[in-house]
Amino acid sequence: MNSERADIIQVRNLKKFFYGKKRLFQREPTVVKAVNDVSFSIRAGETFGIVGESGCGKSTLGRTVIQLLKPTDGQILYKGTDLSTLSADAMRDLRKEIQIIFQDPYASLNPKMTVRELIQGPLDVHSSESREKKLERVRNITFAVGLREEDLRKYPHEFSGGQRQRIVIARALILNPEFVFCDEPVSALDVSVRAQVLNLMKDIQEDLDLTYMFVSHDLSVVRFICDRVAVMYLGKIVEVADKHGLFDNAKHPYTEALLSAIPVPDVDVKRERILLEGDLPSSYDPPSGCQFHNRCRHATKYCELVEPTMKKVDEDHYVACHLFGNSDKMGNAS
Secondary structure (H helix, E strand, O other), X not given: OOOOOOEEEEEEEEEEXXXXXXXXXXXXXXXXXXXXXXXXXXXXXXXXXXXXXXXXXXXXXXXXXXXXXXXXXXXXXXXXXXXXHOOHHHHHHHOOOEEEEOOOOOOOOOOOOOHHHHHHHHHHHHOOOOHHHHHHHHHHHHHHOOOOHHHHHOOHHHOOHHHHHHHHHHHHHOOOOOEEEEEXXXXXXXXXXXXXXXXXXXXXXXXXXXXXXXXXXXXXXXXXXXXXXXXXXXXXXEEEEEHHHHHHOOOOHHHXXXXXXXXXXXXXXXXXXXXXXXXXXXXXXOOOOOOOHHHOOOOOHHHHHOOOOOEEEEOOEEEOOOOOOOHHHHXXXX
């Protein structure tokens, strides 16, 4: 992947809050800060991964970027256009370029529709081509994802999980999009089938010059398919790096703990497991200062008081941690 390619997505200070009802004796309604002041960019043609624990805001971030959820604040620039300012009609037109591959191939396909109807659906909405031309495009994308023409007459229940996900991928790609949000696209599949689907996604990306935003909790999958990776914790990004820099030289203590939990398929290899102490804070009431300080083995009083900013620590490697750039202050505050 060429690191000099232009950014296709730029996210600036993005926030997505969910507001609950104000209860008796509450001064303010409960607020869940699912995505809290997040900034990053995605280069054209790359696969940009988002990882983190369940509930950290990965899927909410992706769905907000592609406008399935409206942001509370911030900007989402797609090729220079702020998506959050577009009208419903303008956003609908842009859907041809921005698509999604859903997590669950069982829930994301209408069981009453044939495969042809499912794949052709986006064309019926966005294209004025003839029926014959649409069918030709459906056949072409069907072959591209490894399905047969006779499969077009079948229904979703007649397929395995891996085959269903191929149908989901075909439906997402039928309009020739440029940017695809992949919401844990292989988490519901068996391990052997995952490899097939991931290889298929990489091949199609190369053939069509696609850009992926890839959300996953499986770090081995992320290492295989992603070019750069962002690590999320409690609604914030704490580290961004290319995959080699992240997996071989992680900087943030939370990233180190995540990586230490990856199983090693060799009984003779011993890896130090970093166990996080303390409870995972609530998105309703996140800690002050660094949100990770109550679980961090390096935390000082300074971490409790001051929120860290993202700093460049290496080529294309950024981290939000007081260990980098504030060592004197941390020592004075400890």
